[in-house]
Amino acid sequence: MSNGLLKGKKGIISGALDSNSIAWKIAEKAHAEGAEIILTNAPVALRMGAINELAEKTNSVVIAADATSLDDINSLYDQSIERFGGSFDFILHSIGMSINVRKNKPYTGIKYEWMQKTFDISAISFHKFMQCAYEKDCINEWGSIVALSYIAAQRTFPDYSEMAESKALLESFARSFGYHWAKKKHVRVNTISQSPTMTTAGKGVKGFQEFFDYADKMSPLGNATGDACADYCISLFSDYTKYVTMQNLYHDGGFSNMGMSPDVLGL
Numbered sequence: 001m002s003n004g005l006l007k008g009k010k011g012i013i014s015g016a017l018d019s020n021s022i023a024w025k026i027a028e029k030a031h032a033e034g035a036e037i038i039l040t041n042a043p044v045a046l047r048m049g050a051i052n053e054l055a056e057k058t059n060s061v062v063i064a065a066d067a068t069s070l071d072d073i074n075s076l077y078d079q080s081i082e083r084f085g086g087s088f089d090f091i092l093h094s095i096g097m098s099i100n101v102r103k104n105k106p107y108t109g110i111k112y113e114w115m116q117k118t119f120d121i122s123a124i125s126f127h128k129f130m131q132c133a134y135e136k137d138c139i140n141e142w143g144s145i146v147a148l149s150y151i152a153a154q155r156t157f158p159d160y161s162e163m164a165e166s167k168a169l170l171e172s173f174a175r176s177f178g179y180h181w182a183k184k185k186h187v188r189v190n191t192i193s194q195s196p197t198m199t200t201a202g203k204g205v206k207g208f209q210e211f212f213d214y215a216d217k218m219s220p221l222g223n224a225t226g227d228a229c230a231d232y233c234i235s236l237f238s239d240y241t242k243y244v245t246m247q248n249l250y251h252d253g254g255f256s257n258m259g260m261s262p263d264v265l266g267l
């Protein structure tokens with residue numbers, strides 16, 4: 001399915017690590033819908049090499065940037081402006097990592113330096129992406145900025161640990177910076193709250209498979225796939241959603257509004 005929804009648009013897509021990554025699917029669809037894209041990821045992720053395959057498929061280039069580094073982000077934008085021949089239309093923030101989860105530290109015994117690092121990578125980087133672009137004035141009128149979130153920002157999922165607070169912060173940045181972007185350039189800023197998805201980041205959470213199955217049963221439409229998330233994201237980059245901003249948008253098969261599901265109880 002391709003409808004040329006992003007024909008003539010240019011944008012930066014972060015977070016494609018391998019073909020399971022949600023960002024990978026978004027990059028493929030953005031390209032199929034006619035967008036010119038630039039891929040970015042942390043230098044360490046580039047060493048794994050898979051992203052070059054995506055770059056070839058989508059006729060794009062890869063520019064390394066650690067999302068916690070202002071210098072890296074500014075250089076990413078400078079290089080992008082040069083390659084695009086000017087400003088661009090959309091940015092995808094698809095970045096998340098919890099050090100405490102990765103190192104098996106329980107939420108009740110968290111290491112605070114790691115927590116701060118987690119916030120820096122998973123949430124403050126979103127503010128940095130937006131602030132650097134704001135200062136460079138490099139997003140076109142009616143552009144679109146999207147980050148990926150999870151419902152643990154609103155509800156308790158014990159094994160999601162400090163990522164819950166990261167997502168709460170991320171969603172708050174979308175609202176707060178969304179105001180400034182709207183006033184400056186009619187640029188919209190939203191977060192998509194996505195179903196559990198089988199990716200490297202997702203599988204890092206303890207008991208992920210069991211939780212994935214539970215969410216699938218709890219959601220009347222079933223878990224939204226990474227592919228479906230990419231379709232939704234494309235609509236947010238397109239001109240069909242120009243007045244949607246400062247929102248956290250659930251893309252979860254109905255999970256967020258469920259109370260009880262007979263499927264979960266086996267009734």
Ligand SMILES: NC(=O)c1ccc[n+]([C@@H]2O[C@H](COP(=O)([O-])OP(=O)(O)OC[C@H]3O[C@@H](n4cnc5c(N)ncnc54)[C@H](O)[C@@H]3O)[C@@H](O)[C@H]2O)c1
Nearest residue numbers: 015017021022042045067095096148196197199200201202
């Ligand atoms: N998988 C899920 O269940 C799920 C559900 C809801 C939301 N999300 C969110 O979707 C986004 C993408 O995750 P994914 O599930 O596709 O997993 P993924 O592991 O494929 O992607 C995470 C990406 O973050 C990148 N990253 C980590 N540290 C970085 C840094 N310092 N600088 C730049 N990039 C860095 C990684 O290299 C990787 O590409 C994340 O924000 C995640 O929290 C995932």
